[in-house]
Amino acid sequence: GAVVSQHPSWVICKSGTSVKIECRSLDFQATTMFWYRQFPKQSLMLMATSNEGSKATYEQGVEKDKFLINHASLTLSTLTVTSAHPEDSSFYICSARIRGRYEQYFGPGTRLTVT
């Protein structure tokens, strides 16, 4: 149980284009989802927290107009990287949490490369 999927697993895009990443909880309802960014051999950097039906809460330094997060249902959250630049290239991972519990279940991640 508690499986989270992410799509796509990798994407290459040109500078200036937008990319949408989907995060789905497959066998549970995720009241809260998190979006992280991870650089090679580094820890997880929390970008934003999203609760179903409400606006995402962004961490300090994360541009909300650049990283659009939508948590439209209890099983789906999306992250759109708008006007991507090479410095946005990274590993993006989502996680989901079940209501009333604190552990997080992570998706497999999306490797974004902006050329």
Added chain:
Amino acid sequence: GQQVMQIPQYQHVQEGEDFTTYCNSSTTLSNIQWYKQRPGGHPVFLIQLVKSGEVKKQKRLTFQFGEAKKNSSLHITATQTTDVGTYFCAGLGKTSYDKVIFGPGTSLSVIP
């Protein structure tokens, strides 16, 4: 703000040796979680500790939560090559509402 630190950053052990990673928070925690991330993979939840002084075991892994609820440790007995990966602790502060703060992780290499 709340900070979570982990030591060591890297650890190389011979297969069969024991391994310990330590996690320290700048503030008192409500609970602490441990995750493992294999190379090229994503973090996988291992365990959550809630009570002061709590000790939990999972086969060769022993997790402890400090009495003051500001530190924790993960000890692996007789490491195996399957233990390779990065171990992250993540602390939920008493005033941090929804989010946990991840430590920088300890990367474990096991030499066969």
